[in-house]
Amino acid sequence: MLYVVSTKHRSLALLGITLLVQVLLLAVQIRRSEDGRGDVRLIRVWAVAAVSPFQRAGAWAVDNVSGAWDSYIGLQNTHQKNQQLQAENAQLKLRNQELESRAAEGMRLAALLQFQSGHSETQMVAARVIGAGAVGGANRIIYINRGEAHGLRRNLPVITPDGVVGKTLEVFADTAQVLLLSDKESGVGALFADSRTQGVARGQGEPWLLLDYVINGEQVLPGQRIVTSGQDRIFPKDLPVGEVLDTAPGAPFQKIRVRPAARLDRLEEVLVLLSNKEFTPIAAAGKEPAPPAQ
């Protein structure tokens, strides 16, 4: 009996094996078109169908485990990492600001250099603004990092590529005081660039200047350009001073407000002319003057 059962099972097992082998043999030979992607051997289709559920299950398990890890267990150090990242972010912001500042400085210096090399016939010294005094008061002065050692003396014109800044006041060994054009005691001989009508641009302790000594009958329009006249023997002729903001009749002269061409409220680098020798006008035609200082 045991022998019969054993033989029967052996026959069934052999039947299963032979059938399986032949089915696989067929699957190797048969090619099936899968979604128009060309012929694929049936055994490959079966193999993929057999394996892919396990792969999907494995991927699902890995995703869930890693998701759980990232969402819960991995959050242990999140606060610390967040603080580190915030600190890093702050450092990077600082670094970014520093780089932006350097880039702006580079552009300003490049403009100064270009101006300087464009007027090589005139001796000039580039200087950095290192301090300011009495800003907002009646006196408007700045300090620059050049002095007698660099050939500076009193009453030398100080300019930027945009226009007149002021003149040197007190000169020390390595520094100098510059009286800004907007100071109440400051003034520069000026004239209208087009009509050549002369006047004197005076500081008012305000962001704007006052152009004095222009008679009431003279037609003055906002936007007209004012340049140095060279009459004061300090500033060379035809340096940009500013442009007319507005005008009002006065006695005996018009009250003409002028917006300075140089940005007096944000000076960082300036040029000190070592002589008042005339040279080609600084401002190119159509150059926009600076907005009024705050």
Added chain:
Amino acid sequence: MALRNQVEQHIEVHKYSFLAVWGTVFLALLLQASLPVYFPRASLLELPLLMTLYFGLSRRNPSSGLLLGMTVGLLQDAVSRIPIGLYGIAKTLMGFGASSIGARLDVEHPFARALLTFAFFHAHQIVFAFTRRLLLQESEVFFSTDLLTGSLLNAAFAVLLFPLLDKLRK
């Protein structure tokens, strides 16, 4: 169970020489491939199936029956233009079935032989068509009048052929 064992003990197991078995199988395959060329209607005969059935019923051993069926089927596939394994699967099952039945029933009677041949012919066609539909996705009929004719013809031919093959017994 005891009665069944007693019946099975009375069923005689016949033995054949290696040459007799494989010689007749080879001859059947040769004729199966050649006869339809000269006599188209001869394609209705399924000589490899008849060999599988005969030796399965006579030798009454399921293992050897299915192995013989598989070999005959694979050889038939090899000489046909179909994927190897289609006839192999069908004849493996037929060899296993025939030898399993042969181990339990006495199938020496001509009527029993004809009836079994008729039934196995259709079973063979069903397995063949099913495999073809499933794996090759081809339309293959399970039953038709031609198949009925073929099954009757093979059953009648088996009645004539099997006694001749009986003479090969040791």
